[in-house]
Amino acid sequence: MNPTIKTVLVIGSGGVGSFYGGRLSKAGLEVSFLCRSDFHQVKSKGITIKSYQGDFLVTPAQVVARTEDYQGKPDLVLIATKVLAETNLVELLRPLIAPGVKLLLIQNGIEVERELANAYPNTPLLSAIAFIGVNKTGPGQIHHQLHGRLEIGAYPHGWDLELDQVMAAFEPTGLSVKHSTNIEKSRWKKLIWNAAFNPVSVLGLANTQQILTSPQSRLLLKGIMSEILAIANSRGLGLSEELIEQNIRVTEEFPPYKTSMLLDFEAHRPLEIESILGNPIRLAKESGVLVPHLETLQALLKLRVKALE
Amino acid sequence: MNPTIKTVLVIGSGGVGSFYGGRLSKAGLEVSFLCRSDFHQVKSKGITIKSYQGDFLVTPAQVVARTEDYQGKPDLVLIATKVLAETNLVELLRPLIAPGVKLLLIQNGIEVERELANAYPNTPLLSAIAFIGVNKTGPGQIHHQLHGRLEIGAYPHGWDLELDQVMAAFEPTGLSVKHSTNIEKSRWKKLIWNAAFNPVSVLGLANTQQILTSPQSRLLLKGIMSEILAIANSRGLGLSEELIEQNIRVTEEFPPYKTSMLLDFEAHRPLEIESILGNPIRLAKESGVLVPHLETLQALLKLRVKALE
Structure with a gap:
């Protein structure tokens, strides 16, 4: 062409x-x-x-x-x-x-x-x-x-x-x-990883392997990813549950690294809390999906960022 | 006597x-x-x-x-x-x-x-x-x-x-x-405050008023307190829902202060995560009560403490 x-x-x-x-x-x-x-x-x-x-x-x-x-x-x-x-x-x-x-x-x-x-x-x-x-x-x-x-x-x-x-x-x-x-679906698929690893890395001050090594935070990752799946699927996007294990496995195979949100946080740059957590939470409310993990992360991140100011 | x-x-x-x-x-x-x-x-x-x-x-x-x-x-x-x-x-x-x-x-x-x-x-x-x-x-x-x-x-x-x-x-x-x-009941009543304000203050690096001022973290406090109430009441302790508003109101009337867990955290002293979050979560599992807020806080606190080591 x-x-x-x-x-x-x-x-x-x-x-x-x-x-x-x-x-x-x-x-x-x-x-x-x-x-x-x-x-x-x-x-x-x-x-x-x-x-x-x-x-x-x-x-x-x-x-x-x-x-x-x-x-x-x-x-x-x-x-x-x-x-x-x-x-x-x-x-x-x-x-x-x-x-x-x-x-x-x-x-x-x-x-x-x-x-x-x-x-x-x-x-x-x-x-x-x-x-x-x-x-x-x-x-x-x-x-x-x-x-x-x-x-x-x-x-x-x-x-x-x-x-x-x-x-x-x-x-x-x-x-x-x-x-x-279906770019909306692609975005939700990527969000599964981002909404879990990014906020947890900032609040826990941990890299990917540190998050995956602790049994509790590993379980937390899965809980967060499940909530994202539930919102996406309430919008008819038909994402598979297998994406959860897949996202964890792929991350596990990589060397430990800091998420982009953690790098931003450490450099005192602003964080994309709205597009990663705020928008999904808003859509969850519209669809009546319960997202206590996401809400906890959002509230804590906002406090944490304020503490930096 | x-x-x-x-x-x-x-x-x-x-x-x-x-x-x-x-x-x-x-x-x-x-x-x-x-x-x-x-x-x-x-x-x-x-x-x-x-x-x-x-x-x-x-x-x-x-x-x-x-x-x-x-x-x-x-x-x-x-x-x-x-x-x-x-x-x-x-x-x-x-x-x-x-x-x-x-x-x-x-x-x-x-x-x-x-x-x-x-x-x-x-x-x-x-x-x-x-x-x-x-x-x-x-x-x-x-x-x-x-x-x-x-x-x-x-x-x-x-x-x-x-x-x-x-x-x-x-x-x-x-x-x-x-x-x-009924000292067990008294402990749960006190735990309502402790399980909410202590972990949130550490993860958000915020004092009581900063936590109460943000609409999201205020909602989060209530969510955490509800989970504690649900566990206590699954054990027949009959705690009233009003305790939530009451705990928030009392804290609001005080000048801003740092929780004891935040003071411990800042001084690099060990935190009482088990007695404040771990034990309630274990009892919640026994009773089949869902406590996603408490689980999120516990996982993040454990990561956060590890990051200090």
Whole structure:
């Protein structure tokens, strides 16, 4: 397919945005970055990606501090900000919304797309989850440790052509990009792991193996995962109980590592409590599903974060 | 009543043991202390009690490092150690068990008496809970900030005369000592507060007002308290639902303060997880009561404590 996506603006210069934007740039696309705190560093020195697949330097086509400053019209806006209450994505994107622009959201959690879809119903919105181990280690400094697979789906449905075009844009990067026919379901499947390991790691100050070694917290993981399954299945997503053992087994086979939420917590960065716990709890209430584990984690995490302030 | 209790040996020179032993000593009884880490300090300088009711110095009749070293036979052994797996109270007390000796246990949590009652069925065992704000601030240094009321009951029943004698021993101290006709029930009533505020304060690193101010953690407190009520009532104790609101209201009326478990945690002292959470969870399992909040707290606390090691 003849690539129709040539210009990309990446919103968010954290690990995920920098890595995928960087790989698209390396593959020949014209990639620009919206940066806030890192603006001067990225503008003068670009973004350095240290990767187990080979280090490289990204020199952005444009570096902007505000979406209004972007020159021209991007074919694709890649949104990889954290999901935080204080970020108003709808307003942030407004200057970029125009015919021919596509949005690609790469974020964790569930229900992260709804607000954008409601605000810009005529703009193609594609939603993705990333299976990757990547962190920002400093301004314009990225460390890619593991994987990089993407699952991309149309949200809520109906953007088939645009989905093909986005997948074609990623083709020259050599990354594994999979088409998800039900991105909501894919998000819930990923949430099973995230809603369990992330909060427990922060509240217990423990890495994956420490959590799995204690019989009580191992049981707790399963209890949390069961609640996520129950909410998903109350919405007709038909997730299998086997996903619980599978998530535990896969994590067990990995060397001990700190979850991204624990890394954020230790670095005093904000945590994605809403998209990982708040949204599922809200949906559980709507469906009458009881989620005492999730509620306990949410309440404790909020206190714990406040204690840091 | 002519006092029959003249000699007291206090096991545990923490806040509670030092305070009650100190007040008995001040009231004219012959009070000795078993001390471990504080042995030399207490032997040479006694115990200093700083109290909002007036400071005083306690000069123990004897200071011993092992129960075997106690000279004579105490009329009363006041047990105020923490409830920790590593403390073998049965073995510690063995050299003291003799006709005429009474045991008074002042500890938090539930089911703290059972092991002693099984080991020494012919020794009068009285069980008490203390409503007091008292802390050890250093070796032989105690700070008494609040209250001091005791509720004492026979365990499991049958020691009426001995109970009268112990209450008479406390009379000259001027402290409020109440007879509990059902000490198990009294313990569960106190546990409602302890099982909620203590773990949440440690995991959230928050004082009482910070916990009460957040809507989510306030709801969490109520959820935890409901679980404790459900276990107690599955054992026929008939505790009222109103205790939940009452515990919250009373705490709200107090100035913000750190729970004893949080103070212990911050000072890297061991936490009474078993008597406050482990024992109730075990009884819940026996009765088929679901306690997801308590299980979550227990698993997270165990991880959190391990992270300190």
